[in-house]
Amino acid sequence: MKYVVVIGDGMADYPLKELNGKTPLESAQIPNMDHLASKGVNGRLKTIPSSMEPGSDVANMSIMGYNPEKFYTGRGPLEAASIGAILEDGEVAFRCNFINEEEGLLADFNADHISTEEASELIAALNQKFYRYGKFYLGTSYRNLFVCKDGKKGSLKSTPPHDVVGEPISDNLVKPEEDERARIVNNIMCQSQDVLKNHPINMHREEKDKKTANMVWLWGQGVKPEMESFYSKYGLKGATITGVDLIKGLGVYLKLTNIMVPGATGYYDTDYCGKAKYALKALQDHDLVFMHIEAPDEAAHAGDIKEKIQAIERIDRRILGKLLDGLPEYDEYAIAILPDHPTPIALKTHTKDPVPYAMFSTKGESDSVARYDEKSSEKGSQGLMDGFRFIENFLRYSSI
Ligand SMILES: [Zn+2]
Numbered sequence: 181m182k183y184v185v186v187i188g189d190g191m192a193d194y195p196l197k198e199l200n201g202k203t204p205l206e207s208a209q210i211p212n213m214d215h216l217a218s219k220g221v222n223g224r225l226k227t228i229p230s231s232m233e234p235g236s237d238v239a240n241m242s243i244m245g246y247n248p249e250k251f252y253t254g255r256g257p258l259e260a261a262s263i264g265a266i267l268e269d270g271e272v273a274f275r276c277n278f279i280n281e282e283e284g285l286l287a288d289f290n291a292d293h294i295s296t297e298e299a300s301e302l303i304a305a306l307n308q309k310f311y312r313y314g315k316f317y318l319g320t321s322y323r324n325l326f327v328c329k330d331g332k333k334g335s336l337k338s339t340p341p342h343d344v345v346g347e348p349i350s351d352n353l354v355k356p357e358e359d360e361r362a363r364i365v366n367n368i369m370c371q372s373q374d375v376l377k378n379h380p381i382n383m384h385r386e387e388k389d390k391k392t393a394n395m396v397w398l399w400g401q402g403v404k405p406e407m408e409s410f411y412s413k414y415g416l417k418g419a420t421i422t423g424v425d426l427i428k429g430l431g432v433y434l435k436l437t438n439i440m441v442p443g444a445t446g447y448y449d450t451d452y453c454g455k456a457k458y459a460l461k462a463l464q465d466h467d468l469v470f471m472h473i474e475a476p477d478e479a480a481h482a483g484d485i486k487e488k489i490q491a492i493e494r495i496d497r498r499i500l501g502k503l504l505d506g507l508p509e510y511d512e513y514a515i516a517i518l519p520d521h522p523t524p525i526a527l528k529t530h531t532k533d534p535v536p537y538a539m540f541s542t543k544g545e546s547d548s549v550a551r552y553d554e555k556s557s558e559k560g561s562q563g564l565m566d567g568f569r570f571i572e573n574f575l576r577y578s579s580i
Contacts, residue, residue: 181543181578182510183416183468184459184503187243188495189236189424190477190523192535192554198485204476204525205536205553208492212500213517213538213552220540221577222549223562225570227521227535234530235340236477237400237426239520242567244430244470245414246407254402258429260325262438265317267404272330274365275400277341278302278322278393281373286349289341290322291393298381299324302393309375310368316396319425326368326398336362338399342481343529354398365398372396409435414571419462421455422472437466452498460506471499472520477530480523488525514541514578517552518570534564541578 193203205213227239229249237255238248256273260266267273278299280288294302299318306316314328336359339352353369354362373395376382382392410418420431421439431438441451441458452473459469473495479488500517507513518537521530536557538549547561565573 181467181541182463182507182513183574183578184463184507184513184515185243185468185470185574186495186499186503186515186517187240187470187472188476188492188517188519189472189474190480190521190530191492191495191519192522192533193480193488194522194524194526196485196525203554204485204488204492206555208489208496210492210496210552212496212504214550215504216500216515216517216540217538217552217556218550219546220538220544221547221562222536222538222552222557222560223573224534224536224557224560224564225518225567226532226564227567228532229566230532233340234521234532235400236424236520236530237430239530239567240427240430240472243518243520243570244410244434245568245571246434247566247568251405251407252402253405255400255426256325256327257402257404258433259319259323259400259425260317260327260429261432262425262428263317263319263325265325265327267327269404270329271327272401272403274326274328274338274398276316276324276326277397277399278324279341279395279397280391280393281349281395284348284350286341286344286347286352286397288391289345289397292385292391294322294385294393296320298385298393301381302376302379305375305379306372306396309371313364313368320423322393323425324396326396328364330361330401330403336365336401338365338401340399341397349395369396369398405433407433411435414575416467416575417465418468418470419466420470420472421459421462422470422474424472424474427470427472431470436470437462439469452494453502456499456502456506459503463507463510473499476519477523480525481528483525483528485525512542514539514544514574516540516570516574522554536560537562537570539574539577541580544577544580
């Protein structure tokens with residue numbers, strides 16, 4: 181049996197008046213998702229525990245079969261692993277965004293999608309200035325890292341920058357502000373402006389009328405998580421295909437093979453067909469592939485209804501369509517489609533609402549649901565369950 185789990189980041193949504201009271205999933209033309217829903221079984225997953233923030237890291241950890249309440253230590257260490265920065269005991273990793281600050285406000289959480297080449301030069305300048313405190317690591321585009329020593333455990337509270345766009349920076353620094361560690365991190369954030377503002381990369385961006393990367397934002401800190409490998413827990417050789425660092429990092433800790441797809445960008449222009457082709461190829465020597473596609477989430481953060489629907493339709497046509505064409509070469513296969521969490525267009529950020537899923541197996545039964553969307557899944561035979569039960573449920577369903 182071969183398994184594919186297709187995760188469309190942030191696909192689930194709320195009804196929109198612009199769509200006559202329908203959600204993007206309900207409005208999109210998604211014959212392949214509907215096919216899985218009607219030939220397979222459906223249900224809803226609580227991928228975000230009530231006590232936790234609705235991030236893609238927590239949600240994807242759930243989907244991969246690990247209870248985030250038990251294993252999640254922060255987003256930073258996951259992204260660190262993805263670029264080969266393995267944390268030592270007593271080290272803490274922060275996610276480091278390049279952002280745009282304007283008149284004291286957080287104007288853009290991704291500095292206009294700054295390129296990795298540009299980010300690389302800015303990271304070098306930051307390391308020259310702040311080497312005493314820790315080390316900045318280059319990731320992809322605006323998504324980078326900062327690793328420093330942290331003897332103490334304990335809770336610093338940092339804020340995801342995409343949640344506070346347009347808000348004053350001074351209200352959203354790391355807390356408690358009187359904590360020595362928070363003070364150091366906040367100083368680095370504020371003083372990064374001196375290094376970045378007049379950096380040639382930013383002067384060049386200004387000339388081209390692009391937003392500058394004039395500040396770093398440190399958040400999502402955590403120490404190394406202790407997780408059993410996917411193979412030892414589920415007995416399957418697994419792989420991931422994703423353009424997003426934190427999902428790759430989850431893969432590193434779970435000892436999944438991270439399959440590099442040329443052209444997988446984690447943005448609208450990602451190479452969908454390439455991802456499907458590589459997934460089919462990976463199944464020759466793996467049992468299960470997690471495919472993660474970021475584009476619907478990016479469109480929802482931007483509040484772009486048309487782009488979100490298009491991203492969903494592309495996943496349907498170019499990923500599911502290609503998989504459903506290619507999978508029959510393996511006699512027995514199972515495939516599931518789901519978002520990690522909702523990213524409602526109206527809110528432009530993630531929520532904790534349960535997500536709809538459909539799964540089909542050449543050996544499994546089907547239920548009465550005919551369409552794949554938020555409402556239809558409520559009538560599915562699988563009901564509502566915790567997200568970290570998904571994998572065991574998927575395996576059980578597929579082996580009946
Ligand atoms: Zn997500």
